[in-house]
Amino acid sequence: MHKYILRRILLLIPVTIGVTFIVYSIMYFTPGDPAMIMLGENAPEAELIKLREEMGLNDPFIVQYGRFLKNAVQGDFGRSYSTKKPVFDEVFSRFPATLKLTVAGLAIALVIGIPVGIISATKQYSLMDSVSMILALLGVSMPNFWLGLMLILLFSVKLGLLPSGGDAGFSAMILPAITLGTGVAAIITRMTRSSMLEVIRQDYIRTARAKGVKEKKVINKHALKNALIPIVTVVGLQFGSLLGGAVLTENVFSWPGVGRLMVDAIKQKDTPMVLASVIFISVTFSIVNLVVDILYAYLDPRIKSQYS
Amino acid sequence: MDNNILDIKDLKVNYITDEGTVQAVNGLNISLKKGESLGLVGETGAGKTTTALSVLRLIPNPPGKIENGEIYFEGKNLLEASEEEMRHIRGNKISMIFQDPMTSLNPVMTVGEQIAEGIEIHQGLDKQKSMEKAKEMLELVGIPKERSVDFPHQFSGGMKQRVVIAIALSCNPLLLIADEPTTALDVTIQAQVLDLMNDLKEKFDTSMILITHDLGIVAETCDKVAVMYAGEIIEFATLEQLFTEPKHPYTKGLFGSIPNLEEDVDRLKPIRGLMPDPTNLPKGCTFHPRCPEAKETCKKREPVSIDTGNSHMVKCLLYEEVSQSEGAK
Numbered sequence: 136m137h138k139y140i141l142r143r144i145l146l147l148i149p150v151t152i153g154v155t156f157i158v159y160s161i162m163y164f165t166p167g168d169p170a171m172i173m174l175g176e177n178a179p180e181a182e183l184i185k186l187r188e189e190m191g192l193n194d195p196f197i198v199q200y201g202r203f204l205k206n207a208v209q210g211d212f213g214r215s216y217s218t219k220k221p222v223f224d225e226v227f228s229r230f231p232a233t234l235k236l237t238v239a240g241l242a243i244a245l246v247i248g249i250p251v252g253i254i255s256a257t258k259q260y261s262l263m264d265s266v267s268m269i270l271a272l273l274g275v276s277m278p279n280f281w282l283g284l285m286l287i288l289l290f291s292v293k294l295g296l297l298p299s300g301g302d303a304g305f306s307a308m309i310l311p312a313i314t315l316g317t318g319v320a321a322i323i324t325r326m327t328r329s330s331m332l333e334v335i336r337q338d339y340i341r342t343a344r345a346k347g348v349k350e351k352k353v354i355n356k357h358a359l360k361n362a363l364i365p366i367v368t369v370v371g372l373q374f375g376s377l378l379g380g381a382v383l384t385e386n387v388f389s390w391p392g393v394g395r396l397m398v399d400a401i402k403q404k405d406t407p408m409v410l411a412s413v414i415f416i417s418v419t420f421s422i423v424n425l426v427v428d429i430l431y432a433y434l435d436p437r438i439k440s441q442y443s
Numbered sequence: 444m445d446n447n448i449l450d451i452k453d454l455k456v457n458y459i460t461d462e463g464t465v466q467a468v469n470g471l472n473i474s475l476k477k478g479e480s481l482g483l484v485g486e487t488g489a490g491k492t493t494t495a496l497s498v499l500r501l502i503p504n505p506p507g508k509i510e511n512g513e514i515y516f517e518g519k520n521l522l523e524a525s526e527e528e529m530r531h532i533r534g535n536k537i538s539m540i541f542q543d544p545m546t547s548l549n550p551v552m553t554v555g556e557q558i559a560e561g562i563e564i565h566q567g568l569d570k571q572k573s574m575e576k577a578k579e580m581l582e583l584v585g586i587p588k589e590r591s592v593d594f595p596h597q598f599s600g601g602m603k604q605r606v607v608i609a610i611a612l613s614c615n616p617l618l619l620i621a622d623e624p625t626t627a628l629d630v631t632i633q634a635q636v637l638d639l640m641n642d643l644k645e646k647f648d649t650s651m652i653l654i655t656h657d658l659g660i661v662a663e664t665c666d667k668v669a670v671m672y673a674g675e676i677i678e679f680a681t682l683e684q685l686f687t688e689p690k691h692p693y694t695k696g697l698f699g700s701i702p703n704l705e706e707d708v709d710r711l712k713p714i715r716g717l718m719p720d721p722t723n724l725p726k727g728c729t730f731h732p733r734c735p736e737a738k739e740t741c742k743k744r745e746p747v748s749i750d751t752g753n754s755h756m757v758k759c760l761l762y763e764e765v766s767q768s769e770g771a772k
Contacts, residue, residue: 338541341547342548342557342610345534345538346533346538348561360552
């Protein structure tokens with residue numbers, strides 16, 4: 136198991152290098168002149184040429200990429216073209232906001248999704264099941280930005296109960312967290328239901344009932360642990376992508392998270408900032424995936440025995 | 444009647460599906476005395492497992508539904524018992540060994556936990572004592588107790604079935620229902636598992652219903668035999684009566700289909716035809732389309748179960764007519 140974890144961590148290196156190469160290439164080949172961005176459009180031609188020379192922008196692509204990589208390995212990812220601050224400082228300063236929103240959204244999703252999914256599965260075809268499946272369908276189909284706008288319209292504009300944006304305390308987090316949580320809750324509900332439905336038809340559930348185990352325990356102990364693997368997969372994927380910044384939601388609610396930082400950087404062609412945020416997102420995503428894979432081993436002894 | 448541990452009367456179980464209502468069990472009667480072993484024999488789809496699950500009230504609902512009947516266990520009608528009462532019976536007084544050991548154990552719990560669970564529920568022991576008892580049960584079925592911390596995937600099929608047997612016997616049940624306990628196992632392991640079950644049954648004086656389609660296993664383990672066809676018991680007799688003098692044409696067909704070692708035959712002698720469609724059972728005697736001795740009346744009239752002497756029960760018009768004409772004389 137430890138060997139497996141170590142191998143997975145080492146695998147992060149080629150993944151990260153690959154990500155940087157692709158993003159660097161895209162940023163390099165799209166139009167836009169970093170020197171002009173830094174100095175402004177009306178800067179004299181002489182200064183532009185001078186700055187391009189200083190930044191090494193006249194070197195061939197591969198040399199520039201190599202230089203970036205060399206600096207990056209030493210921990211220097213460069214400075215933002217627009218704010219002139221070290222890029223990773225900026226990313227890290229934005230991360231807590233994203234993390235907060237992600238955890239809140241996911242918590243809402245889990246608290247709703249898993250119990251509703253379990254009840255739907257154990258009472259298949261009941262009214263409760265039909266209602267929750269229709270709601271889940273709506274939840275999956277509603278675009279985040281639309282739901283966000285509607286919530287703002289209702290709770291901020293009409294009722295004036297909650298702030299419409301910014302990161303200012305608990306009340307400001309409610310609407311974006313609900314916006315994020317709704318879609319994820321719908322996905323988790325559906326996944327829990329289908330996974331539970333499959334498990335409760337298994338022979339070992341009948342064995343548990345034949346032992347005289349209480350129905351509640353049959354579901355919560357015997358069935359749920361078996362049903363959790365696909366649920367954990369979905370939760371992990373959602374967690375990973377939310378951590379990378381829920382771009383649309385963060386923009387709708389002007390939430391100062393990583394997702395918004397990245398979108399702003401792309402608009403400004405702020406290459407170091409884009410690279411830093413993409414690297415950050417991809418590493419976070421990979422780590423979450425690794426944690427999910429490790430969790431599998433704790434949930435299912437059959438998987439654990441494969442690793443050792 | 445009083446010393447009967449189990450009495451099933453006129454049991455009717457349907458599965459309601461989109462394609463129609465499957466009449467899995469139609470008016471079935473069985474009685475079993477304490478310490479007795481009953482073999483329940485029949486083709487796949489005859490309703491054997493459904494009968495067994497009805498006794499534990501574990502028919503999946505929906506789609507299954509017990510429409511009618513009474514199941515008396517120790518004089519109490521189980522079909523009227525509360526869910527709470529049933530829980531105290533399941534795994535405690537009546538336990539069941541399932542057909543496929545590969546799928547009947549929970550893959551994410553250790554075998555020790557799975558055996559101890561039933562003991563903890565029914566014998567009021569704490570976790571630690573239950574686990575100790577579970578280890579004893581493992582030893583009893585021939586698995587070293589050190590393996591109680593292992594998971595089902597670390598065991599072979601035969602060993603898994605031993606674990607299932609240990610679970611079933613852990614609370615010394617009065618009635619053990621074994622649903623094709625050896626079908627999924629290879630022949631050498633079959634013999635071991637059967638011996639084990641026989642030993643334990645004698646040790647604890649347990650009554651048993653053994654569901655199988657293997658007449659050889661019945662001959663080895665049972666006192667009485669019930670032959671099932673399309674959800675009905677069509678013949679019920681002691682082991683000796685049935686093997687020396689099978690009466691129902693279907694039972695005769697079953698024996699006829701066993702190849703004789705001493706004769707040189709090229710082809711097996713199967714019973715012609717297939718099991719009837721359970722959503723649309725034939726009128727009259729359900730066996731008449733396949734019966735070599737069928738008469739015109741068999742298509743119209745439903746036979747009732749009659750005693751042909753010494754409690755050898757047969758549900759066939761051939762014998763009904765004989766006894767009727769005898770009665771007329």
